[in-house]
Amino acid sequence: MKHLIYCAVLLMGFSGITAEILLIRELLSVFSGNELSIAMVLANWLLFEAAGCLLAGIKKEGTGKSIRNFVLLTFLFCSSLLATIPLIRIVKNIMGIAIGESMGLYAMFVTSFLILMPAGMLHGALFTLSCRLLSHFHNEKKNLGGRVYGLEILGTIAGGVVCTWLLIPWGHTLKTVSFIFLFNMAVCLALVLLMYKKDSSCRKTAFWITPVFCCLIWLIFSGQIQRIHEISIQAQWQPHRLEVCRNSPYGSLCVLENKGQYLFFQDGVPVLITPIPDIPFVEKLAHLPLLAHPSPSHIMILGGGAGGLITEILKHPGVKSIDYTELDPMLFELLDIFSTPLTQAELKRPEVRIHAADGRLFLASSDTFYDLVFTGVSEPGTLQTNRYFTKEFFTLAQRRLKPEGILVLTLPGSMGYQNRELKDLGSSIFHTLGEVFPFIRVLPGDGKKIFLASPSADILELNAEKALKVLEERGMGAMQALPWHIEQPLHEGWANWFQHFVKDASTKINEDFRPVGMFYSIAYWNSLYAPDFGRFYGKLEHIRMDGIILFLLPLLLASGLHMAFSPRKIRSFIPLAVFSTGTCAMLFTLILIFAFQSVYGYIFSWIGLLIAFFMAGSALAVPVAEKWMKSIPQTFSLFYKTEIALAGLLCLLPLFIKGVQFLVNQAEMTGAANLLFLLLALSCGFITGIQFPLANRLYLEEKNDESRTAALFYGSDLLGGWLGGMAGGVLLLPVLGLYATCMVMLTLKLGLFLTALFLKFFYLPWR
Structure with missing residues (x-):
């Protein structure tokens, strides 16, 4: 029976992760690929598990009732999880949010909070019931909480x-669930059948769980689950007709059809439209940079090239090659399945070389120097897109450009009104470009503005007269009469337009590990769809590291004084230390995911591998801690040493991350960098996980109640962990960045370490 319970606990951990x-x-598909939703999901899940x-843990029961309740809660957990998937898919329809429209952070929080509540609470209750x-059924009553914790981690x-x-590669989500x-x-x-003869409650449980088991077999193998999947996924994309929806290791790809137009969505974000794109914008995006360059021949397109941009670029006769990258190879497969004369002509041209690879990593490993680099990302709304608007990327692009080369990118904007958030976004990216490129030009537009950055001043000299001259020289007769949507941004009245509109706006530099560009982008969309919350969120940019540290210091001092005079010093200190370690654990996880x-x-x-290695470190910590624990003073000594180990890790982690990034930029060291990420996750898990069994042992000496202590x-x-996810993942990491966030947590951990040191020397010797 004991070993079967072990299997149940392992399966509980497997099911949870x-x-x-x-x-x-x-949820990423519903939340437009915004990685901050990962922090929200992990944080809210932990909150409900707690x-x-x-x-x-409030009520105790006998053996038979424990089995009955465990079985009932397992059934309810799995049922709620199965019902949650279709609900997630139709949540935008319920909230009246259009397809392709981004959800604000407040809406994301409320949605994830309500949707995750049933499954999260039920899974958390299963831990206590497992203990x-x-x-x-276990002869050794000591430290069962640590044993269950270790088994759950192995399952995780x-x-x-x-x-x-x-x-994930095997089937869709509903099938897996x-x-x-x-x-x-x-x-x-x-479990029930083993206790069938010994307990009446188990006999009653067997009467309903047996038909449930048979019903599940019928639902899966009769195709009913597949039918539910198809109905729910179609409802997600109403009123458009869903042609296909596929999952890949890189995300979710869906193709919709609407009045003859194919719309390609990646994680809920539109990435391509065929066969008729936004012609005025595509022409402007392609021709303005090409006309500013004296002789463009080698072009790089980092996403979004199919469906018009490649066609317009190839109208310039001097273009000899185009390297076109898309992260997900499945996108090229779908473009082939839903091909149009336009995409067929583009992708089969001999000048076009297709690469299924991350554009930034491809650019880092390429030995070609380019005349123009187009980033097919419209704004830094996620970490995935923000990495194309950072100082690190601009530096990389500048190294791969020829002396007269041009980097081309776009941002949301209009030729008239711009709110504060939009100004901050544009100004931040403008000043970030200015850190790398000596010459920058911003061309206005309704909906999107185009940024040109170059080592050469040629981009500043382009006007309508020069554009017409270049067209004539290149023999592009079809465009001899310059279209108005191309000529308008070149009007001399717009020369100083951008500097005027971003006057007194943000000058913060957008970096890989301090993604203020993503913060401003999210603040902008929040200001449109949730104005009250948007104003609040926008003010959070003024939070500073030193301000948070000054706020924490008196709290730590008051807490230390309370513990110094408390008759139950360990019982006051240990839960607080475990709470802060949970915060660190979540922050470490998010830092690794975001990095x-x-x-x-x-x-x-x-995501799964990083979390698995993090949990592997935690699992390894359990037997190590049990081996080291021999006496209470020795256990407490180990406990406070873990506090200083966490402080040291907070100091070193930013340096490790920077080192891994350096290795990634060396093409031959990418494999080593992958391994280092996993080793970092393993180390972080070990250092944070070792505190749980130590705390459990110390507290049981004060109060011998195994299940309640666990x-x-x-x-x-x-x-x-919830605090680390919500405060750290949604606020500190985007605003303060990696280094400052670690310093804030370092302050907290050093304060607790000093408290632990006080308890060791002034309390434990008297016990």
């Missing part, structure tokens, strides 16, 4: 690896 990864996948864990259930590790390499449901019910049925996305641009295929520390750990 798989649920998180699948829910992140579904609530469920604490609530389940209680194991206590009925397996779930992260299997979900990444097997479940259905099989997880089936496996959980199989284990629960085995990986900023460096590579395809975090989706690595619930207290598991809940404290998860609540700290």
Whole structure:
């Protein structure tokens, strides 16, 4: 029986991490690929797990009732997870949000909060019930919380690896969830049958769980789950007709048809329109930079080239080659399936070389020098897109440009009104470009403005007269009469337009690990769709590292004084330390996820692996801690040493991340950089995970209640993780950046370390 309970706990951990990864996948598509939603999902999931864990620890019950309640909660958890997937897909329709329209952060928070509540609370309650259930069948009563914690982590590790390499490529989300449901019910049925003759509550449970198990088998193998999937995914894209929706390691790709137009969506964001694109904008985007260059021949397009841009570029007779990159190779497959005369002509031209690769990494490894580099990303609204608007990318692009080369990028904007958030966004990117390029020109437009940056002053000399002369020299007779939408931005009245509009706006530099461009972009969209919250969120940019540290210092001092005079010093200190370590654990996870996305641009295929390695470190910490624990003073000594180890990690992590980024930019070292990310995750997991069993042992000496102690520390750990996700992932990392966020947490951990040091020398010797 004991070993079957071990299997149930392992499966519980497997189901939890798989649920998180699948829910992140579904919600990313609804939230337009915004990685801050990852922080929200992880944080809210932890919050509800903590609530469920604490609530389940209130009441004790006997062996039979423990099995019955465990089985019932497992059934409810899997059922709620199965119902959540279709609900996520239609949530935009419920809220009245149009397809392709971004959701504000407030709407994202509320949506994820409400949707994750049932499954999260039920999964958290299962941890406490697992401890209680194991206590009925285990001879060793000490540290069962740490044992269950370690088993759950092992299941989490397996779930992260299997979900990444097997479940996601194998089938759609509903299919995966259905099989997880089936496996959980199989284990629960085995638990009930083993106790069938010994307990009446188990006999009653067997009467309803057996038909549930049979019903699941019928739903899966009769094709009903597949039917539900097709209905829900079609409802997600109403009123458009969904042609196909596929998942890949890089995200979700959907093709919609509307009145003969094909719309290609990647993680809910429109990336291509065929066969008739926005012709005025595409012509302006292609021809204005090409006319500003004296002799363009080698072109790089980093995404968004198909559907018109390549066609317009090739109208210039001097163009000899175009390197065109798209991150997801499946996009090229779908372009081939839903081909049009326009895309066929573009992609089969001999001058065009297609590369299924991340554009930034391809540019870093290329040995070609380009005349023009087009970034096909419209704004830095996510970490994946922000990496094309940072000082690091501009430096890379400048190195790959010829002396008269031009970098071309676009941002939202209009020729008239611009609100404060839009000004800050444009000004931040303008000043970031100015850190690298001596000459910058901004061309206005309704909807989007075009930025040209170059080592040469040629871009400043382009006007309507010069454009016509270049057209004549190149023999482009079809455009001898310059279209108005191309001539208008060249009017001399717009020369100083941008500098005027961004006067007194933000001058902050956008960087890979301080993505203020993403912050301003999110603030802009929040100001449009949630004005009140948008104004509040926009003011958060004024938060400073030193201000937060000055706020923390008196709190730490008051907390230290309270513990110094408290008769239950360890019972006051340990939960607070575990809470702060939970905050660090979540921040470490998000730092690794965000850093990986900023460096590579395809975090989706690595979320499961990074979390799995983080949990592997935590799992490794459990037996190590149990081996080291021999006496209370020694255990407390180890505990406060973990505090200083965490402080050291907070100091070194930014340096490690920078080092990994350097290796990535060396083409031959990319594999080593991948391995280092996984090793960093393993190390962070070990240092944060080792505190849980230590805390459990120390607290049990004060209060011998295994299940409640486990619930207290598991809940404290998860609540700290929620704070780390919401405050750290949504606010500190985007605004303060990687280094300052680590320094804020370093202040907190050093304060707790000093408190632990005080307790060691002035309290423990007297016990």
